[in-house]
Amino acid sequence: xxxxxxxxxxxxxxxxxxxxxxxxxxxxxxxxxxxxxxxxxxxxxxxxxxxxxxxxxxxxxxxxxxxxxxxxxxxxxxxxxxxxxxxxxxxxxxxxxxxxxxxxxxxxxxxxxxxxxxxxxxxxxxxxxxxxxxxxxxxxxxxxxxxxxxxxxxxxxxxxxxxxxxxxxxxxxxxxxxxxxxxxxxxxxxxxxxxxxxxxxxxxxxxxxxxxxxxxxxxxxxxxxxxxxxxxxxxxxxxxxxxxxxxxxxxxxxxxxxxxxxxxxxxxxxxxxxxxxxxxxxxxxxxxxxxxxxxxxxxxxxxxxxxxxxxxxxxxxxxxxxxxxxxxxxxxxxxxxxxxxxxxxxxxxxxxxxxxxxxxxxxxxxxxxxxxxxx
Ligand SMILES: [Zn+2]
Ligand SMILES: [Zn+2]
Numbered sequence: 001x002x003x004x005x006x007x008x009x010x011x012x013x014x015x016x017x018x019x020x021x022x023x024x025x026x027x028x029x030x031x032x033x034x035x036x037x038x039x040x041x042x043x044x045x046x047x048x049x050x051x052x053x054x055x056x057x058x059x060x061x062x063x064x065x066x067x068x069x070x071x072x073x074x075x076x077x078x079x080x081x082x083x084x085x086x087x088x089x090x091x092x093x094x095x096x097x098x099x100x101x102x103x104x105x106x107x108x109x110x111x112x113x114x115x116x117x118x119x120x121x122x123x124x125x126x127x128x129x130x131x132x133x134x135x136x137x138x139x140x141x142x143x144x145x146x147x148x149x150x151x152x153x154x155x156x157x158x159x160x161x162x163x164x165x166x167x168x169x170x171x172x173x174x175x176x177x178x179x180x181x182x183x184x185x186x187x188x189x190x191x192x193x194x195x196x197x198x199x200x201x202x203x204x205x206x207x208x209x210x211x212x213x214x215x216x217x218x219x220x221x222x223x224x225x226x227x228x229x230x231x232x233x234x235x236x237x238x239x240x241x242x243x244x245x246x247x248x249x250x251x252x253x254x255x256x257x258x259x260x261x262x263x264x265x266x267x268x269x270x271x272x273x274x275x276x277x278x279x280x281x282x283x284x285x286x287x288x289x290x291x292x293x294x295x296x297x298x299x300x301x302x303x304x305x306x307x308x309x310x311x312x313x314x315x316x317x318x319x320x321x322x323x324x325x326x327x328x329x330x331x332x333x334x335x336x337x338x339x340x341x342x343x344x345x346x347x348x349x350x351x352x353x354x355x356x357x358x359x360x361x362x363x364x365x366x367x368x369x370x371x372x373x374x375x
Contacts, residue, residue, distance in 0.1 A: 003006060003022060004020045004022055004023065005020070005021060005022075005023045005130055005131035005132050006018050006020065006021075006130065006131050006191065006333055006334070007019055007020075007021045007059045007126070007129065007130030007131070007219045008026065008059060008060055008061060008081055008129035008130065008336045009021070009058065009059055009060070010047055010048070010054055010055075010056060010057070010058050010059075010060050011056055011057070012050070012056060012244075013048075013049065013050045013240070014048055014049060014335070014340075015048075015345070016044075016047075016048050016060060017336070017337060018333070018334065018336055018337075020334070021059065021104040021130070022370065023131070023132045024126065024132060024133065024134040025068055025134075026070045026072050026134065027072055027134075028072040028073050028074040029072050029074045029075065029109075029136075029137060029138060029139065030072045030074075030075070030134050030135055030136060030137075030138050031068055031071050031072060031078070031134070031135040031138035031142055032067040032068075032069040032070040032072065032073055032132055032134055032135070033064060033066040033067065033068060033069060033084060033086065033128075033131070033132065033133055033135055033142075034066050034067045034068075034131065034132055034358075035064050035065070035066040035128055035130060035131060035132065035133060035357040035358075036065055036066050036067060036083075036151055036356075036357055036358040036374075037064075037065040037066075037131055037151040037152065037154075037155050037354060037355065037356060037357065037358075038063055038064050038128050038154075038155070038355045038357060039061075039063045039067070039155055039327075039352055039353055039354060040061070040339060040340060040343045040344075040352075040353055040355065041061075041062065041063060041088075041109055041159055041160070041164075042185065042186070042187070043062075043276070044060050044062075044122070044129075045180055045340070045343065045344045046186040046276070047060055047122075048060075048340055048344055049344070050351060051278065052276075053104060054122070054123060054175070055181030058122065058123075058126060058127070059122065059126035059127045059128075059129065059130050059133070060127045060128070060129050060131075061121070061122045061127035061128040061129030062088040062119070062121040062122040062123070062127050062128060062158070062159060063088055063128065063155065063156075063157055063158040063159045063160075064085075064121075064128035064133060064158060064231075064250040065083070065085055065145070065151045065154050065158075066083070066084060066085050066086075066128075066133075066357075067081060067083055067084070068080050068081060068082045068084055068142065068227065069132060069259045071138070072138060073373045074139070074271065075138045075139050075142075076139070077139075078138075078142055078144075082142075082144055082199055082288050083144070083145040083151075084142045084143060084144055084145060085143045085145055085154045085157060085158060085309045086121075086128075086135055086141050086142065086143065086158065086309070087141065087143070087157075087158050087159070087162060087180070087302070087303075087304030087305060087306075087308060087309050088119065088121065088158050088159035088162070088302050088304060089103070089104050089118040089119050089120075089195070089301065089302050089304030089305070090106075090118065090120050090121060090135065090136050090139060090140070090141045090304055090305075091103035091106035091118050091137065091139055091304055092106050092107075092109050092136075092137040092140060092304045093105070093137065093140040093305070094109060095107045095108055095109065095137075097117065097118070103118060103232065103304065103305055104118045104119070104120055104300075104301065104303060104304065104342075105117055105230075105301070106118035108136075108137075109137070116302075118304060119301070119352070121133065121200070126249040127353065129333070129336065130332070130333075130357075131357055140276075140305055140306060141304070141305060141306055142306055143306040143307075143310050143313065145313065146313065146317060147237070148317065149316060149317055150311055152324055152327060152354065153316050153322075153323070153324055154313060154316070155323075155327065155352075155354060156186070156190070156323035156324075156326055156327070156352065157309060157313060157316070157323065158309070158326055159192070159302050159314040160186040160187050160190050160323075160326070160352070161190045161321070161323050162302050162303050162304065162308060162309075163187050163274055163300070163302040163303075163313055163314060164186075164188065164189065164190020164191040164192075164193065164194055164251070164274070165190055165191070165193065165194035165197060165302075165312070166194070166274075166300045166302065166303050167181075167194055167249040167251070167272040167273075167299075167300060168191065168194035168195045168197065168198040168200070168247070168249070168272070169194065170272050170298050170300040171207060171249070171270045171272035171298060172270075173194075173195055173198035173199070173200050173246070173247055174198075174199070174246075175198075175199035175200075175201075176199065176200070176201045177199075177200050177201065177245075177246040177247060178200065178201060178202040178203075178204070178239075178245040178246050178247070179195040179200040179202070179203050179204070179245055179246065179247045179248070179249065180203075180205075180206060180232075180236050180245045180247075180261070180264050181195065181203070181204070181205050181206065181216075181221075181248075181249045181251060181291055182206045182232070182248065182249065182250055182251060182252060182257040182260055182264075183206065183207060183250075183252035183275075184205050184206070184207035184209070184212040184213060184215065184216045184251075184252040185207075185212070185251065185252070185351075186326055186351055186352050187251045187274055188205070188207070188216075188249070188251030188252070188274075189212070189215055189216055189219045189326060189351070190219070191249045191251050191274065192205050192216050192219040192220050192221050193219040193220050193321055193323075195220060195247075196219070197220075197315070197320060197321060198219030200247075201222075202222055202223065202238055202239060202240070203220055203221050203222050203223070203238060204221065204222070204223045204225060204235075204245065204324050205217075205219075205221035205222075205224045205225070206221070206224075206225045206226045206227055206232045206260075207227070208226055208227055209349075210226075211347075211349050212351070213226065215325060215326070215351065218325055220233075221372065223239060225273045232260055232264065233260055233263045233264045234246070234267060235290075236244070236248075236264040240266070243266040243267075244263075244265050244266035244267075244269060245263050245265060245266060245269060245273055246266060246269050246270070247265070247269060247270045247271075248260075248261035248262070248264045248265045248269070248270075248271050248272070248294050249261070249273075249274065250270045250271060250272070250273040250274060250275045251274045251275060252275050253274075253275025253277045253278070254275065254277070255277075255280075255281060255282060257275065258271075258273065258275065258277070258281060259282075259284060259286070259287055262283075262284075262287035262288060262295060262297075263287050265295055267289065267293045267294055267295070268293070268294040268295070269295055269296075270295070270296045270297075270298060271296070271297045271298070271299050272299075272300065273297060273298065273299045273300075273301060279339070281300070325351075326352045327351070327352050327353070327354050328348075328349065328350050328351045328352065328353070329342065329343075329348065329350050329352075329353040329354070330353070330354045330356065331353055331354070331355050331356070332355070332356050332357075333355055333356070333357045336355070339345045339353050339355060349368075
């Protein structure tokens with residue numbers, strides 16, 4: 001058996017390429033997973049464009065489905081060969097942050113705090129767009145996949161579904177409340193699904209891409225607003241008797257959408273922010289009602305860990321949530337550069353790509369979910 005593997009490595013601006021790297025070694029509390037299916041995240045595109053810093057030479061990717069290849073001696077209750085899902089965020093379960101219920105900000109066994117400590121894969125350690133990867137704190141992060149779930153059904157759960165759904169959870173959306181979701185990219189679509197799962201009544205999806213607005217209806221939107229056709233804040237006010245929504249979810253990360261969320265939220269409402277913002281984010285006093293509107297702004301980073309992954313898999317398994325329409329394109333790991341080019345430039349109506357690592361042939365490319373469903 002060879003001791004090297006293929007891996008997608010960040011080398012510089014718009015330069016993520018396949019390289020031959022050693023298969024990682026397993027420490028006592030770790031596991032090595034052989035990847036079968038992974039995907040590219042919007043965050044990986046920020047890395048690809050040098051908008052988010054990672055070290056050149058870093059293997060990228062943080063959304064893995066695979067099979068246990070090797071287990072550290074301290075990891076119990078698992079067997080080599082079991083199918084597992086590992087979340088994008090890998091909390092240790094024991095540090096200050098994990099014990100304070102801020103698992104996403106986990107600082108690890110050694111309590112070494114880095115910015116967003118819990119996001120390690122493809123960030124502070126090597127990631128999963130590779131044939132194998134090392135799972136830190138494996139006991140807390142290997143989520144066994146039930147036999148009746150396919151790899152494809154689990155792929156979106158590692159990051160975008162966990163993140164998207166968390167926006168509604170963080171805002172504590174109540175049965176019958178109204179929710180607006182600004183931007184219907186992969187995470188926004190999952191936020192729309194999250195609002196439905198939490199029992200919202202009126203769910204308003206805002207975007208400009210027709211295909212995404214159609215998908216948002218499948219995810220649970222009751223109203224869709226094309227912001228190029230009408231002012232979304234005015235439309236939301238019209239749909240809520242002039243009050244604004246109880247909860248507005250920001251799923252893009254721009255000043256414009258952040259401000260629109262504040263403006264579209266009723267007095268006493270909540271802006272639940274998922275976006276990653278670049279540069280300066282301003283808080284206009286009018287949008288905040290001069291500080292007396294009792295509006296709250298909450299942010300959430302993707303919840304990880306095996307119990308979070310288990311819960312999400314149970315949602316899919318019981319028919320409460322189906323993320324599979326989000327996968328619009330298929331590639332093999334060998335086609336990684338083409339995959340970044342297509343996803344990074346948002347061509348062919350791409351929502352999410354599947355990257356097949358186990359050597360399986362890719363499916364025919366389809367121009368979006370609608371045509372994919374027809375094939
Ligand atoms: Zn991600
Ligand atoms: Zn921790």
